[in-house]
Amino acid sequence: MKQSAIDEAIYEKYIAPTRKKRGEYIGIEIEMPIINLAKKPVEEDLTHKMAEAFRKRFSFKVASRDSERNPYNLIEEKSGDSLSFDCSYSNLEFSMGRRRTIFEIKESFDKYYAYVDKYLRRRGYAVTGMGINPHCDINHNYPIPSERYRMLLHYLRSYKEHLGEKGRRFHARPDFGTFTSASQVQLDVEYDSLVDVLNVFGRLEPYKVLLFANSPSKEYPDLLCSRNIFWEESMHGYNKKNVGLFNEPLKSVDELVSYIGETSIYCAERDGKYFDFSPVPIKEYFKRDKVIGKYYDGQRYRAKALEPRLEDIKYLRTFKLEDLTFRGTVEYRSACCQPIKDSMTIAAFHTGLLEKLPELKELLEKDRVVYGRSQNADRLQHLFSKKVLPDFVDRQKLRGQFIKILSLAEDGLRKRGFGEEVFLSPLFDRAERLSNPAKDMLEGISQGWRLEDYVERYSVL
Numbered sequence: 001m002k003q004s005a006i007d008e009a010i011y012e013k014y015i016a017p018t019r020k021k022r023g024e025y026i027g028i029e030i031e032m033p034i035i036n037l038a039k040k041p042v043e044e045d046l047t048h049k050m051a052e053a054f055r056k057r058f059s060f061k062v063a064s065r066d067s068e069r070n071p072y073n074l075i076e077e078k079s080g081d082s083l084s085f086d087c088s089y090s091n092l093e094f095s096m097g098r099r100r101t102i103f104e105i106k107e108s109f110d111k112y113y114a115y116v117d118k119y120l121r122r123r124g125y126a127v128t129g130m131g132i133n134p135h136c137d138i139n140h141n142y143p144i145p146s147e148r149y150r151m152l153l154h155y156l157r158s159y160k161e162h163l164g165e166k167g168r169r170f171h172a173r174p175d176f177g178t179f180t181s182a183s184q185v186q187l188d189v190e191y192d193s194l195v196d197v198l199n200v201f202g203r204l205e206p207y208k209v210l211l212f213a214n215s216p217s218k219e220y221p222d223l224l225c226s227r228n229i230f231w232e233e234s235m236h237g238y239n240k241k242n243v244g245l246f247n248e249p250l251k252s253v254d255e256l257v258s259y260i261g262e263t264s265i266y267c268a269e270r271d272g273k274y275f276d277f278s279p280v281p282i283k284e285y286f287k288r289d290k291v292i293g294k295y296y297d298g299q300r301y302r303a304k305a306l307e308p309r310l311e312d313i314k315y316l317r318t319f320k321l322e323d324l325t326f327r328g329t330v331e332y333r334s335a336c337c338q339p340i341k342d343s344m345t346i347a348a349f350h351t352g353l354l355e356k357l358p359e360l361k362e363l364l365e366k367d368r369v370v371y372g373r374s375q376n377a378d379r380l381q382h383l384f385s386k387k388v389l390p391d392f393v394d395r396q397k398l399r400g401q402f403i404k405i406l407s408l409a410e411d412g413l414r415k416r417g418f419g420e421e422v423f424l425s426p427l428f429d430r431a432e433r434l435s436n437p438a439k440d441m442l443e444g445i446s447q448g449w450r451l452e453d454y455v456e457r458y459s460v461l
Contacts, residue, residue, distance in 0.1 A: 006286050009313050010260050015253060017328030018191040025098035025188055027329070028105055028347050031181035032337055033133035034090045035126045035455055041139045042090040042125075044070075050119050054083055057115060067145045081108055083116075087149060088178035090139045092116065092127055098186075101418045102351065106344050113340065113461055128459040129343065131215030131227045131336025131438075134451055136179035143178065150296055151274035152177065155266055158276070159235050169233045171219055176230040180215065181337035185347045186329040187354055195256065196357060197330055199249045201322050203364045203371075204353070205334060206380040207405060211430055212346065213385065214336035214437040224438035225385040227336050231319050238279045239264035242318045245378040256324070260316075268293065268312045275306055282316055321381075334381075339437055339458040341426075348413060348423035353405070355412030363408065369394065369401045387442070395434060402431035 036042050048070045054060065055074050060083065064073035073084040080097020094112055096105045113127070120127055133139065143149040156174035163170065189197050213225035220226035228244075237243040241263045250256050264279035275293030285291065290305040314326075321334035335346045353360050364371075370380055373392060383390050389398075406427055413421040430436055441454045 027098045027186040028096045029184045031093045044089045047089040102420045129339040133179040141175045141178040147274045155276035180227045183337045184333045186331045189330045200361045202245045206384040212335040265316045344423040352409030352412035356408045369397045
């Protein structure tokens, strides 16, 4: 296949949508752990019944069913809102259809959450705002029995075939998707600002992880935000270009197209069956005559040769901290699920700063509080994920820089004129204390609070 055809396919999927005229909309996805308060595994029958009760209460329709005919994705067609289970039936997700204001999103989210919370509480369960399910070693962590999720876990388990390969690190929890929960926001991006958005918000990541970290785990005991590392040190990070940040700032849209061409594809679908295979850079994939994939035949996995098709580009998935999507949006996906009462902080933070992109760019380019020590954003993001701040950080200057960043976000939201700046209040408090939900929780536990106390505290609407 000619390189020009491959580049054109990449351009049409990712770049062309940014040239289309659209309004300024916000989309939010919030994943939340479901917890059996009896410290037993989540009973899937209960989550099925909850979903059915929710469907009837809010007149949602079934969008997807698993192989046992249980619905795992419900949608309200007019608003685009959906209730789904991400990877497992112990990880609940609300995807809020695009809205113009954060207040509109909050109104719907609060209504949905209150109903689910009440339903589960009556049955000895809770849904809470944490980035790691605190019962991840109690739950079964079974993938949803569907073609896609079955394929995904089979692919992630294939890390064992690559142990010992130079330059690759893997953790031993390929089931991490069943117990990690994110809070993601998608914002429309225009072609002319695309490169700046990806570069500037990438440079912001060390600050973001300090504000939003909420995923301590025993697998990464030195981190407050382990969620991102679970992705990076899995098969999703086999090709480092599929995860994390761009190693160097992008110079042009053409360079971005070339970069996307070097990210890897790992699955495709034929006749309703998903096939997974060792990751192949997309440019190389389309030049091959075949790849050997594996699919589940209902009893076991079988190998079969696949002939690459140009339309397979729809199966290319990357998991970068700032991810350009086929919708003409950038998905900001580095933040952990937040305490429920703070669920709108992430959308407010990004929406406000996007309004002040030139000012944010200038602020970060001149930054010497975090930058200026020959370390790039990716390295700094990892450093600032740790429980202890790096020695070079001046805490007072760091507070000052946070206030400048949050003030820009506040000004941007005021410019929008909807009063959304109220959602930033918890972040000013965190910045003053140089803390985040994970740090607050661990410090509280060290002083005698129980983990269960934080399950409750972080579930308050």
